[in-house]
Amino acid sequence: MTTQATSPATGQNGTVVRSNVFLRLLKNPLGVTATVILLAMLVLAVFAPVIAPFDQNYANLAKPMAMPDGVNILGTDSAGRDIFSRLAYGAQLTLLSALLCAAVAIAIGLPTGLIAGYYGGFFDTASNWVVSILMSLPGLIVLLTIRAAFGPSVWTAMIAFGILISPSYFRLTRSAVQSVRNELYVDAARVAGLSDASIIGRHIFSVVRAPIIIQTAAVCGIAIAIQSGLEFLGLGDPSKATWGVMLNDGFKNVYLAPQVLLWPALAMALTIGALVLLGNAIRDALEDADKASGKKAAAASAAVIGAALGSATSAAMGATSGADVVPHQAKVRPVAKSRPVAGTPAVAEGTEHHLVKVTHLGVGYPQADGTVKKVVDDVSFHVDRGEIVGIVGESGSGKSQTAFSILGLLPDNARIVAGTIQFDGAYTVAPADDRVDEDRVRRLRGKRIAYIPQEPMSNLDPAFTVGYQLVTPMVRVLKITKAEAKARALKLLADVGIPNPDRTFAAYPHEVSGGMAQRVLIAGAMSCEPDLIIADEPTTALDVTVQAEVLDLLRELQGRLGMGMVLVTHNFGVVADLCDRVVVMQNGRLVEEGPVRDILRSPKDPYTQMLLASMLEGKEPRTQLTKVAAR
Numbered sequence: 104m105t106t107q108a109t110s111p112a113t114g115q116n117g118t119v120v121r122s123n124v125f126l127r128l129l130k131n132p133l134g135v136t137a138t139v140i141l142l143a144m145l146v147l148a149v150f151a152p153v154i155a156p157f158d159q160n161y162a163n164l165a166k167p168m169a170m171p172d173g174v175n176i177l178g179t180d181s182a183g184r185d186i187f188s189r190l191a192y193g194a195q196l197t198l199l200s201a202l203l204c205a206a207v208a209i210a211i212g213l214p215t216g217l218i219a220g221y222y223g224g225f226f227d228t229a230s231n232w233v234v235s236i237l238m239s240l241p242g243l244i245v246l247l248t249i250r251a252a253f254g255p256s257v258w259t260a261m262i263a264f265g266i267l268i269s270p271s272y273f274r275l276t277r278s279a280v281q282s283v284r285n286e287l288y289v290d291a292a293r294v295a296g297l298s299d300a301s302i303i304g305r306h307i308f309s310v311v312r313a314p315i316i317i318q319t320a321a322v323c324g325i326a327i328a329i330q331s332g333l334e335f336l337g338l339g340d341p342s343k344a345t346w347g348v349m350l351n352d353g354f355k356n357v358y359l360a361p362q363v364l365l366w367p368a369l370a371m372a373l374t375i376g377a378l379v380l381l382g383n384a385i386r387d388a389l390e391d392a393d394k395a396s397g398k399k400a401a402a403a404s405a406a407v408i409g410a411a412l413g414s415a416t417s418a419a420m421g422a423t424s425g426a427d428v429v430p431h432q433a434k435v436r437p438v439a440k441s442r443p444v445a446g447t448p449a450v451a452e453g454t455e456h457h458l459v460k461v462t463h464l465g466v467g468y469p470q471a472d473g474t475v476k477k478v479v480d481d482v483s484f485h486v487d488r489g490e491i492v493g494i495v496g497e498s499g500s501g502k503s504q505t506a507f508s509i510l511g512l513l514p515d516n517a518r519i520v521a522g523t524i525q526f527d528g529a530y531t532v533a534p535a536d537d538r539v540d541e542d543r544v545r546r547l548r549g550k551r552i553a554y555i556p557q558e559p560m561s562n563l564d565p566a567f568t569v570g571y572q573l574v575t576p577m578v579r580v581l582k583i584t585k586a587e588a589k590a591r592a593l594k595l596l597a598d599v600g601i602p603n604p605d606r607t608f609a610a611y612p613h614e615v616s617g618g619m620a621q622r623v624l625i626a627g628a629m630s631c632e633p634d635l636i637i638a639d640e641p642t643t644a645l646d647v648t649v650q651a652e653v654l655d656l657l658r659e660l661q662g663r664l665g666m667g668m669v670l671v672t673h674n675f676g677v678v679a680d681l682c683d684r685v686v687v688m689q690n691g692r693l694v695e696e697g698p699v700r701d702i703l704r705s706p707k708d709p710y711t712q713m714l715l716a717s718m719l720e721g722k723e724p725r726t727q728l729t730k731v732a733a734r
């Protein structure tokens with residue numbers, strides 16, 4: 104969010120999108136007031152030794168509780184110490200200890216919240232237990248106990264308070280992460296081969312950054328209040344000038360010299376108030392930035408649509424035609440043979456040459472009553488290099504579950520109940536495995552197996568530019584420099600028919616149209632020169648004319664690069680147009696498999712006949728396929 108909001112970017116329509124959160128903050132009078140007060144306190148704290156005319160503990164016993172004059176501009180306290188000097192030194196201690204408290208709370212709450220939210224499972228359960236225990240502790244009593252055990256150190260008290268308040272960061276982070284961890288762009292990053300640490304650092308952390316900043320403003324205010332409260336009760340270190348200690352001294356003499364109480368109270372009230380106001384102002388600035396970027400997105404889309412309707416269309420589409428496509432460089436990476444992982448059995452002899460071989464695959468989900476619901480049952484097919492295999496079937500027939508089994512992206516609760524999957528001569532699901540082995544598939548995903556998803560927009564992270572999302576996987580996977588990756592990304596964008604690659608490279612996802620976003624994802628899938636591409640209904644989210652262009656593009660790229668492709672679709676027209684062989688699925692089972700030409704000419708299974716009949720022109724449209732008995 105913040106990245107998006109603070110980084111200027113060139114939009115698809117050529118305009119510069121500028122949504123600077125800091126500038127918005129400065130336009131808000133409350134934000135300006137809060138910033139000025141906090142800066143003043145900071146200057147007072149940092150330059151205390153220079154600004155303060157006296158040492159914090161220098162006492163002029165002849166001048167107790169004096170009113171302000173030329174020497175002591177805010178007067179003196181009960182021991183004749185200069186109030187202004189003590190306020191300045193107090194600002195140092197008070198602000199530093201509040202920052203220490205926030206730092207401790209963040210250091211504990213943020214990483215644990217990120218891990219618990221992202222991975223869930225045992226760590227989530229265990230950390231929730233610890234958090235519940237911490238939250239049930241009576242904070243003040245714990246602090247009093249710590250004070251009794253370790254003495255009146257403000258640092259110890261603030262470290263302890265930081266630990267006690269860390270659950271607020273944990274919960275904030277955990278819930279923010281949970282809300283995005285299943286977003287398609289996070290899956291897309293996983294498929295692109297990024298490690299969990301990179302995904303958390305780049306895609307997830309950006310979501311929690313803004314709430315953490317706002318929370319920290321509030322926590323610093325609370326820490327100052329708690330710390331001063333303890334010192335006001337006389338539990339602080341009287342040898343250190345903090346605002347709480349000063350408050351305590353002033354309160355004892357409130358009837359004799361109320362001004363002694365006034366100054367530390369004013370400093371505290373102003374600082375805490377400014378922190379709360381700053382938090383609110385940041386939140387408002389971020390919300391305004393969101394609204395602004397939304398408007399700009401709409402404007403950009405309108406401009407793109409306008410351009411698409413105009414003469415720009417022919418230029419854009421011309422780029423995809425054979426003559427205009429920049430020839431893709433020949434595959435530089437030699438085809439790496441997958442090595443069987445130690446402890447994994449060798450694949451059946453004579454099957455090693457298949458790029459992918461799925462054998463009697465069964466996928467199921469355990470149910471509450473102890474049974475397992477099979478969603479893929481006894482499915483076998485193979486894909487060779489250079490061929491496109493379509494998986495076709497009505498909604499819910501198990502196409503995506505089959506594709507996700509190859510990608511290793513099944514949900515945690517899914518089980519492989521039967522069969523095997525092998526990729527390039529090595530098992531990714533070996534006999535007797537009940538899950539896809541994440542380690543085995545992780546080494547392939549993004550490098551040798553790429554994925555083109557259904558919904559282009561949801562698969563691009565809104566917080567990063569298109570260019571960044573193309574360059575990062577290439578730098579990691581191909582071990583090339585950023586400059587090389589950028590040059591490659593620009594070429595890929597041109598290859599997939601994007602008319603102005605430089606502009607699209609610098610644009611955020613909301614600044615490109617759906618068709619462009621799908622081309623970007625295709626460019627991303629091609630970028631690491633995979634051996635296999637799995638395209639899951641790659642044209643479903645696009646309008647009809649763009650669908651045809653994207654299919655043309657896929658066919659052209661696949662032919663040129665000689666990859667294997669699995670195309671998941673419910674549309675036999677797409678299969679007829681693009682595929683060499685087809686696998687027909689119904690209710691999780693494979694009903695028919697073979698060369699597209701044969702199946703189109705003489706479909707043997709009644710379900711295939713029904714599917715084909717439903718797409719033939721001149722017939723009454725049919726919306727249901729229920730006439731064929733479920734198997």
Ligand SMILES: Nc1ncnc2c1ncn2[C@@H]1O[C@H](COP(=O)(O)OP(=O)(O)OP(=O)(O)O)[C@@H](O)[C@H]1O
Nearest residue numbers: 468478496497498499500501502503504505514673
């Ligand atoms: N997490 C899950 N838990 C239980 N059942 C699931 C889960 N995910 C999918 N299924 C079931 O698996 C079956 C096959 O789903 P799948 O997504 O593979 O269908 P599909 O053929 O790809 O359909 P569509 O074209 O609509 O995407 C469906 O009945 C679905 O309800």
